[in-house]
Amino acid sequence: MRREVQAFVVHCTFEDQGCNWKGEVRHLESHMNNCEFLKIPCVHPECGAQVKKSDLTEHLEKECKCRLEACGFCKKQIKLNMMKRHHETDCPAYPVVCQKCSKDGVSRAKLSQHQDPLLGDCDSVNGPCPFSQIGCPTTEVLTQKQKKEHLEKHNILHTTLILHHALRLSKECEALIDPRIVSRNPHIVSNYDSVIGDLLSQVQTQAGETRNVREKCQEHSKRITALERKVASENLSGAPSTALVPAESNVENNRTVEEVRRDMGNMKRQLDTTQESSRRHDRRIESIEHTLALRNVTLADLEEYVRQQEFSSYDGQLLWKISDFARKRNDAVTGQQVSFYSPCFYTSRYGYKMCARIYLNGDGMGRGTHISIFFVVMRGQYDALLRWPFRQKVTFMLLDQDNVEHVIDAFRPDPNSSSFQRPRRETNIASGCPMFCSLAELNNHAYVRDDTMFLKIIVDTSDL
Numbered sequence: 001m002r003r004e005v006q007a008f009v010v011h012c013t014f015e016d017q018g019c020n021w022k023g024e025v026r027h028l029e030s031h032m033n034n035c036e037f038l039k040i041p042c043v044h045p046e047c048g049a050q051v052k053k054s055d056l057t058e059h060l061e062k063e064c065k066c067r068l069e070a071c072g073f074c075k076k077q078i079k080l081n082m083m084k085r086h087h088e089t090d091c092p093a094y095p096v097v098c099q100k101c102s103k104d105g106v107s108r109a110k111l112s113q114h115q116d117p118l119l120g121d122c123d124s125v126n127g128p129c130p131f132s133q134i135g136c137p138t139t140e141v142l143t144q145k146q147k148k149e150h151l152e153k154h155n156i157l158h159t160t161l162i163l164h165h166a167l168r169l170s171k172e173c174e175a176l177i178d179p180r181i182v183s184r185n186p187h188i189v190s191n192y193d194s195v196i197g198d199l200l201s202q203v204q205t206q207a208g209e210t211r212n213v214r215e216k217c218q219e220h221s222k223r224i225t226a227l228e229r230k231v232a233s234e235n236l237s238g239a240p241s242t243a244l245v246p247a248e249s250n251v252e253n254n255r256t257v258e259e260v261r262r263d264m265g266n267m268k269r270q271l272d273t274t275q276e277s278s279r280r281h282d283r284r285i286e287s288i289e290h291t292l293a294l295r296n297v298t299l300a301d302l303e304e305y306v307r308q309q310e311f312s313s314y315d316g317q318l319l320w321k322i323s324d325f326a327r328k329r330n331d332a333v334t335g336q337q338v339s340f341y342s343p344c345f346y347t348s349r350y351g352y353k354m355c356a357r358i359y360l361n362g363d364g365m366g367r368g369t370h371i372s373i374f375f376v377v378m379r380g381q382y383d384a385l386l387r388w389p390f391r392q393k394v395t396f397m398l399l400d401q402d403n404v405e406h407v408i409d410a411f412r413p414d415p416n417s418s419s420f421q422r423p424r425r426e427t428n429i430a431s432g433c434p435m436f437c438s439l440a441e442l443n444n445h446a447y448v449r450d451d452t453m454f455l456k457i458i459v460d461t462s463d464l
Helices: 002-006 025-034 053-063 080-090 108-114 144-153 155-176 179-184 192-238 247-311 325-334 439-443
Strands: 009-011 022-024 039-041 050-052 068-070 077-079 317-322 353-359 370-378 394-398 407-411 431-438 452-459
Touching: 022 025, 039 053, 050 053, 068 080, 077 080, 144 155, 155 247, 317 353, 353 452, 370 394, 370 439, 394 431, 407 431, 431 439
Parallel strands: none
Antiparallel strands: 009 022, 039 050, 068 077, 317 452, 353 370, 370 431, 394 407, 394 452
């Protein structure tokens, strides 16, 4: 009897909605589990909608109030029902009004920069000359108008101060670098002193030339003023008694006036030439400042190289200290900086080069709920001599600073993954643990203390 019932032919429950399935009872349950007309809850619990399986994709893309959409200001993907809150509290590019000067349209991320007393441009915030920290003698508080006039007037002095500061930084960086590193990479510090010295010499030469131009302008201005007074005086003294003045005297006066006019014309041409020369000097100074900016970028790269060398290890282990945890976590939540890299480390002096990448507000499946940490294989100097793909076991440890309960996770690389092939760029695609540690767990143990977190990354080197 049961066998007969199971053999009955029935239609799908959703026939009235368009499903054309027809089959035996024994197959109905299997069909219902896969029927495109079956209504299922939206994958976002807070949405609450019930939609047909066949319409789920369209619902998620066009109808769901929890669907991801790009913020019109920062372009970050945000849930639609959270967009208003994102604009009001989190979006770094959202335009806000400066409460001090009422300027509208300042992005939230740049508001503090706008109001900065040293480098900002808020009309209601006074501050010192931004170059006072590197030697500018003007240290009193200036209004924005006074600061602008001061910067325009003393641009040569400020450029000279920047060059002196850059030269000092260059020497300090050079002193920090291990001599062995310099010997292996002579290009890192070569010619810095001479380049900056040349720039300094050029600026000082321009300063001297500009001073000469200004002195000539002042001299010409005085001569022109004196000549104008002389002409006016002679015209006034000669006007009442024109009929009584001898013809010879009139001729002499006319000749004097003509000479004055000729001198004034010459002075004007010289002044125009001087002003054009001054403009050329200004353009040269701008060019020097641009060159100096490029050198500053190079110096920053050098400082980063020194920092990397300072924290590098060559035994396959990295103890990573993350300071300013609260600020970096907030940057991750707001989208200002969602991730950052550790210093690089090596399996041996001539081994694999590696680093870690951390997301303090999570990434992928762990976004918003977990800390995500990933392992990155980097391009090294000795990759041609190493075995590929990378196969070493990787262990992550979030250290409990009370030594009670560390968070530990480990994985073995997939040899077929592109993340572990020989790098063709500076870094491979990161691979690791998107749900490494729940954010809720951070307060249950001493994972963060004194605004500092410690992570340990261990790469198994036993078979190398």
